[in-house]
Amino acid sequence: MFMYLNGQYICEEEAVIPVFDHGFMYGLGLFETFRVYNGHPFLLDDHLSRLNDGLKEMNIEKSFGREEVVSIIQSLLDKNNIKNAYIRWNVSAGNGMIGLQTEPYIEPNTIVYIKSLPEANGMVEKTGQIVTIPRNTPEGAFRLKSHHFFNNILAKREIGTDVTIEGIFLTKEGYVAEGITSNLFWVIEGVLYTPSLQTGILNGITRQFVLKLAEQMGLEIKEGLFPLDMLAEAEEVFATNSIQEIIPIKRVNAYDYKGIEGGIVAVLHKEYRIHSKQLWSVKELGG
Template structure:
């Protein structure tokens, strides 16, 4: 497998990063993961916008645009022979002296790697459980998609490696927040609910896109602070992330749901499927509510 690193393409066994990189020493780095559908990087503009914002917060002096990143992606896909793929685009602060640095990082380490994914054939389903470990608060004003992943790692160890299971975090105050690698939605009585950003969750790219899709479909969407019981009483429940898309939940804390047979997930997935080989941003759906 070929990997992109700092302007070069190398076999994964040849990639080297200094142990003095502050991404390694202090966790100063951000990343994005997204899917390639038949050669198209779905919602790339949204991912780059979040990546650039994260780098700014970490004082990493870099920014990326669609044109330059597409060039990297296309070359990487060609070298690996992939058409449908997983992409991880990682920016770590770069080398520095030992000790916490207040100056900006002007030479970050830029890494992109891919792995092949089969074309999707419908939705996969999962069961969801409440985690004992609570969601930690963001390190700054909002949660970044950063190298700080211990909370998620400990949560994954809690539930084990079963691929059909997702753990759901509660906040310290007992409100639903998000999954280990997903955002959470449920539908009840004509309204689609999801925890608010203020609960400390990652504002997922697919989360934002699904909210936009739901509004396009005429659904009312509410973001707020919700207790576990409110999701338990829902008609449908599902998870979202950029690799797994929309993942219907079949069971949550003793409650059974229709899973992929649910009417709402069917509607949203149909819209999602129709756009995933063409859209660069959710804003292309149109309408001020989706900005």
């Protein structure tokens, strides 16, 4: 596969970054993962907005606009002869001396990974499992989609390699937080619940999109700090992320749910599929 590295399209095997890159040395880097549907990068503007905000937070002097990014993505699609793809847009701080740096990073490394995906189809049901390690708190005021993933890796080790299991974090106080690589929702008597950003979770782009869809459907939505035993009352539970979209959960530990048969998750997925080949931003919903 061809990938993009600092203005060049190269084979994956040829890609290298310097050992003094502070993304490697100190974890100063950010990434966005998103899906391309038949050539269209879904909700790209929202992903770029979050990325650019994070770059400012990390003092990395770089920003990306739609035109530049679409051009690079289209070139990668063409060179790899694919239309449906997983994209990871990665920005690493760039070179620095040994030691922590307070000055801005002015020459970051931009790396774009691509992987072919099959054309999007129906939903894939999973089982949820509460992990024992608590969700760590963000490094700053809010969680960035950064290179700091060891908490996620420890949780993944708990559940193992089974891709049909979605590990679910609680905060150290015992509140439901998020999946290892997803946000979490559940339905009780027609009300849609999701953990608040106060829990320290990532404000996922698909999370934001689903909340907007639910609002347009007229659903009552509650965000807050919710204990684990609240899941015992739920009829539907589902997770979201930009690659797996909307993921029905049929069980979390001893609690059983409707899974793929859930009425609200089915409607949300149908609406998701309608918009996935055309929208650039959540703001475009409803005109």
